Amino acid sequence: xxxxxxxxxxxxxxxxxxxxxxxxxxxxxxxxxxxxxxxxxxxxxxxxxxxxxxxxxxxxxxxxxxxxxxxxxxxxxxxxxxxxxxxxxxxxxxxxxxxxxxxxxxxxxxxxxxxxxxxxxxxxxxxxxxxxxxxxxxxxxxxxxxxxxxxxxxxxxxxxxxxxxxxxxxxxxxxxxxxxxxxxxxxxxxxxxxxxxxxxxxxxxxxxxxxxxxxxxxxxxxxxxxxxxxxxxxxxxxxxxxxxxxxxxxxxxxxxxxxxxxxxxxxxxxxxxxxxxxxxxxxxxxxxxxxxxxxxxxxxxxxxxxxxxxxxxxxxxxxxxxxxxxxxxxxxxxxxxxxxxxxxxxxxxxxxxxxxxxxxxxxxxxxxxxxxxxxxxxxxxxxxxxxxxxxxxxxxxxxxxxxxxxxxxxxxxxxxxxxxxxxxxxxxxxxxxxxxxxxxxxxxxxxxxxxxxxxxxxxxxxxxxx
Numbered sequence: 001x002x003x004x005x006x007x008x009x010x011x012x013x014x015x016x017x018x019x020x021x022x023x024x025x026x027x028x029x030x031x032x033x034x035x036x037x038x039x040x041x042x043x044x045x046x047x048x049x050x051x052x053x054x055x056x057x058x059x060x061x062x063x064x065x066x067x068x069x070x071x072x073x074x075x076x077x078x079x080x081x082x083x084x085x086x087x088x089x090x091x092x093x094x095x096x097x098x099x100x101x102x103x104x105x106x107x108x109x110x111x112x113x114x115x116x117x118x119x120x121x122x123x124x125x126x127x128x129x130x131x132x133x134x135x136x137x138x139x140x141x142x143x144x145x146x147x148x149x150x151x152x153x154x155x156x157x158x159x160x161x162x163x164x165x166x167x168x169x170x171x172x173x174x175x176x177x178x179x180x181x182x183x184x185x186x187x188x189x190x191x192x193x194x195x196x197x198x199x200x201x202x203x204x205x206x207x208x209x210x211x212x213x214x215x216x217x218x219x220x221x222x223x224x225x226x227x228x229x230x231x232x233x234x235x236x237x238x239x240x241x242x243x244x245x246x247x248x249x250x251x252x253x254x255x256x257x258x259x260x261x262x263x264x265x266x267x268x269x270x271x272x273x274x275x276x277x278x279x280x281x282x283x284x285x286x287x288x289x290x291x292x293x294x295x296x297x298x299x300x301x302x303x304x305x306x307x308x309x310x311x312x313x314x315x316x317x318x319x320x321x322x323x324x325x326x327x328x329x330x331x332x333x334x335x336x337x338x339x340x341x342x343x344x345x346x347x348x349x350x351x352x353x354x355x356x357x358x359x360x361x362x363x364x365x366x367x368x369x370x371x372x373x374x375x376x377x378x379x380x381x382x383x384x385x386x387x388x389x390x391x392x393x394x395x396x397x398x399x400x401x402x403x404x405x406x407x408x409x410x411x412x413x414x415x416x417x418x419x420x421x422x423x424x425x426x427x428x429x430x431x432x433x434x435x436x437x438x439x440x441x442x443x444x445x446x447x448x449x450x451x452x453x454x455x456x457x458x459x460x461x462x463x464x465x466x
Contacts, residue, residue, distance in 0.1 A: 002026045002067045003368075004093075006053030006083055007074035008036040010337070010357045011099065014382075015071060015364055020044045022452055028062050031074075054082040056090050064091040071364065072098040077105065081122040088123035097126045097367055099360065103248050106132070126367050130360045134310075134335065135252045137359055141333060141352060142257065142306060144224065145235040148214065148352060151377045152221075153388045154420035154440040159221050160192070160386050161228070162379075165213040168233030177205040179230055189219040189227045190427040192417040192444040195380070200446050202415070216379075216386075218418040218442055220425040242266065242304045242329070244290030244320045245311035246276045249335070253308065258283040264299055266290045290320035293327070302328030309334040321350045358382060369455060374440065384446050386417075389458050391439040399457055406431035413447030414454050 003019055005012050008031040019025045027046040030053045031037050037048040051058035053074060064070070070087045072080035080098040087093040098119070100106065105118050106129055119127050140150035149162040165172050170182045176191055183189075194201040195214040201207060209215060209231070219227045239261050243250045246267030254265045254276075263283040267273040273287035288295045290309065301307070307324040309317035314336050321334040326349075333352045358378045362385075365376040372390040379386055395402035405416055405428070416428040420440040426433050435441075445451060 001069065002063065003028070003069045003071065004053075004059070004062055004064060004067050004087075005029045006070070006072045006080065007031060007099075008033060008040055008048075009073070009075060011360055011364070012071070012073040013040055014357070014361050015073065015368075016040065016044055016046055018361075018365060019368065020046050021449075030058060030062055052079070054079045054086060056086050059083070059086055059091060064093060067091065067093045069093065069095040069368065070097070071368075072096070073364075074099075077102050081105070081119065081124065084124045085122045095125055095367075096123060097128065097364065098122070098124045099128045099130065099364075100124075101130055103129070103131060128360060128363050130356050131248045131252070133359045133363055134354060134356050135249050135256075137354055138249070138253055138308065138310070138333065139256060141354075142241065142261075142308075144228065146232065146331065146351075147228075149379070150224075151375075151386055153218075153375060153386075153418075153442050154425075156221055157420050157423065158218060158418055158425045158442060159224050160216060160218045160377075160417070160442065160444070161224055162214060162216050163228065163231050165209050165211055165215055166232045167211050169209075169229065169231040171209055171230040172211055174208065175205065176203055176207050176209065182230060183226065187219075187223045187226050188427050189217050189223065189230075190417050190429055192216045192218055192415050192428070193384075193446060202446075216444060218427070240303060240305045242299070242301065242307045242324070244307070244309040244317070244324075246272050246285070247310070247312060249310045250308075251276060251279070253310065254280055254283040264304075266295070291316065291323055293323060296324060296327055304329045306331045306333060311335075314338055318350070325349050325351075369451075372458070373455075379444075383448065384444070385448060385451070387443045387445060387454075389441050389443070391435055391441060391458070392437060394437070400435045401437055403435055404431065405433055405435065408435075408457075411450035411453035411457070413445060413450045415444045415446070416441065417444050418442045 005016055008029050016027055016029055019027050029046055030049045030051055034050045041048045049062050070093045072083045074080055077100050084096040084098050087096050147161055147163050151160040171179050191203045193216040194203050215231055241261050241263050243254055243265045246265055254263050257263050265283050266286045267276055268289055270287055273285055277285040301324055307329040309320045311317055317334045321332045325332045331351050334350050336353050337356055362376045362378050366373050375388040377386040391400050393401050410416055418428055419426045
């Protein structure tokens, strides 16, 4: 596949690394930053070109005329959108994916019914909105007390939850096989992985869960809270929430939570604070700095259940989170863009660090992987992944359809976690289940280098389309 990537920032370079590692991919990266391109070119087997990615002349020199996919991932929404328009109108590139951060482009609805939103005017086949993706990730985290991550699959019929085991959980210090003695009839789960002292344990029925284990489990969405009791003592949901930063993410988060939670939102810019107070119904808007100790004290930070730092500045988010934790906030969640900061901070003073880049990269990977890949979620700082795929074909055209899960030789490091068929969620330990056309399969992949093997396994032979 011939692919053009616009932008050599953290997202663009990570996607290039993923694509260049796959066979038969011809990758070209375009950017105005010559130094960044030299750095990428020295590490990856890719072609680089200095120039503006929205320029038709630059696109032509990069080989757009016979390109299969354009990934417009620069920091400029306008550059990304114009590049997709050029790619469609001048070069007939079939797949055009753009990263668009400004919500106005996504939410503005033209009067003409011909267009769903303003992005349709630019012939974008798929748009990636980092702010929307991050907001959804934060909603998931705030829905369950003290989880590390919550990932949705199959239209939210199933979830993968990552949680740290604590004394008081019914299954802690017991074998996994004993879980059925605690669960009500009809409730089931699959423990897909356990990380103990940052080392992977592939769980079996005889594995004993101990305090401090980082446990990855999959369950039907309605059963998640029941399964949580197996791993941690019952905890009250955090109803008092303070949000630092009134940008698009902070506003959306407050709007979503204000009718079910007691929400306080801190915004430094006076005009933005005034706008927020006019557009939020119940949330209390405070004008000031989230790193102002006196302000946090006056607003009873020691009674706050969850403090979320979601400004556009990493350092400000980090300092505000550390201060809030030190002053008594029970749980602290922070957005941090720099991957080097994520490794240093998560699990120490800051409970959860959300990386917009990793969330965005996962969404893009779902569009570029071979086979019908619905969702990709990078985990463990990008070293592992949770993937949802759809099974297609017949027993003659697919190596999966019509076979029991136990009969299939999955790639090493690829763990079959669950299957969603219609409204039914079937756990991976039900090995006698026979795979069928249209099934959604959820995998936990602990070794990313086996992904090409998995992609080959889920692909359908050409005869299926004949």
